[in-house]
Amino acid sequence: MARSKMVMRLAALTSVFLSLLFMGILPAEAGRTKSPTGTAAVTQLKVYNSTSTAVDVWFNSENPFANNINVRQGGHKLPVRIPSNFTRGEKGVFTLPAGQTVTVDRTSGGDVLNGTITFDCIPVCPCGGSGQPPCPQLPGDFPLPTKLVNGVNQCEFALNTGFESVDISCVNGANSNTAMAVEGGTPVWKNNVTKQPVSRIQNGLVDVAKKIDMNCNAVGVFPFNATDCIQTPNPPCGQPFCFHTVRDCQLDRKGSGGTVTVIITGFEVL
Numbered sequence: 001m002a003r004s005k006m007v008m009r010l011a012a013l014t015s016v017f018l019s020l021l022f023m024g025i026l027p028a029e030a031g032r033t034k035s036p037t038g039t040a041a042v043t044q045l046k047v048y049n050s051t052s053t054a055v056d057v058w059f060n061s062e063n064p065f066a067n068n069i070n071v072r073q074g075g076h077k078l079p080v081r082i083p084s085n086f087t088r089g090e091k092g093v094f095t096l097p098a099g100q101t102v103t104v105d106r107t108s109g110g111d112v113l114n115g116t117i118t119f120d121c122i123p124v125c126p127c128g129g130s131g132q133p134p135c136p137q138l139p140g141d142f143p144l145p146t147k148l149v150n151g152v153n154q155c156e157f158a159l160n161t162g163f164e165s166v167d168i169s170c171v172n173g174a175n176s177n178t179a180m181a182v183e184g185g186t187p188v189w190k191n192n193v194t195k196q197p198v199s200r201i202q203n204g205l206v207d208v209a210k211k212i213d214m215n216c217n218a219v220g221v222f223p224f225n226a227t228d229c230i231q232t233p234n235p236p237c238g239q240p241f242c243f244h245t246v247r248d249c250q251l252d253r254k255g256s257g258g259t260v261t262v263i264i265t266g267f268e269v270l
Contacts, residue, residue, distance in 0.1 A: 062090055167222060168221045192248050219248050
């Protein structure tokens with residue numbers, strides 16, 4: 001009798017497994033809220049366009065490369081285009097409609113997401129203005145702005161790595177108003193210095209010509225050219241206008257889970 005029940009149970013499990021395969025769903029995909037080891041929750045990455053127009057979202061990463069990501073809007077998958085000069089697929093762009101949110105994860109290779117997101121342009125220093133170098137242009141149908149007089153800011157993340165971090169970098173300047181909302185997971189995200197919980201970080205204005213930087217005390221944000229938050233050993237785009245007084249330019253935690261949402265709220269930070 002026991003043997004008969006075991007055979008019936010195996011048959012039922014086999015039937016479920018074959019059904020999942022037929023639908024294109026593997027067991028690992030059926031439980032994406034858990035890591036492959038089953039010991040920690042997976043941190044999800046989302047991108048939200050809160051503006052009234054579609055925006056180009058650039059994914060700049062080497063783990064994974066942009067040619068190894070899925071961008072999903074509900075049951076719909078958005079195409080990720082890779083410019084031909086990024087031969088390894090390290091940069092790619094997708095168009096996010098106004099008011100829409102997408103989830104970004106890997107096609108293969110686990111759950112680690114380590115890279116940056118920029119809007120309407122790849123990361124560059126101030127360019128195209130008086131006395132500034134020309135802004136880079138890409139081959140094919142990948143138009144970039146010809147003037148970025150205040151550079152480009154990046155939303156940076158290292159997720160599902162065991163030791164996670166998020167920040168907004170205005171080291172190269174700022175072309176957009178962005179925020180990062182951090183929700184859920186264990187432990188909660190906190191200010192690295194005060195240890196107070198943080199649910200959102202947001203960058204401010206950078207005006208290179210007027211030497212104005214509104215990110216000097218913004219928690220989770222690196223000011224212009226402030227590569228080390230409180231100092232700059234090797235400024236990439238000129239001289240900084242200010243520093244933080246303490247190292248609170250980045251949020252870190254030893255854990256995972258919950259959601260990190262990169263938000264574009266607009267352009268023209270001036």
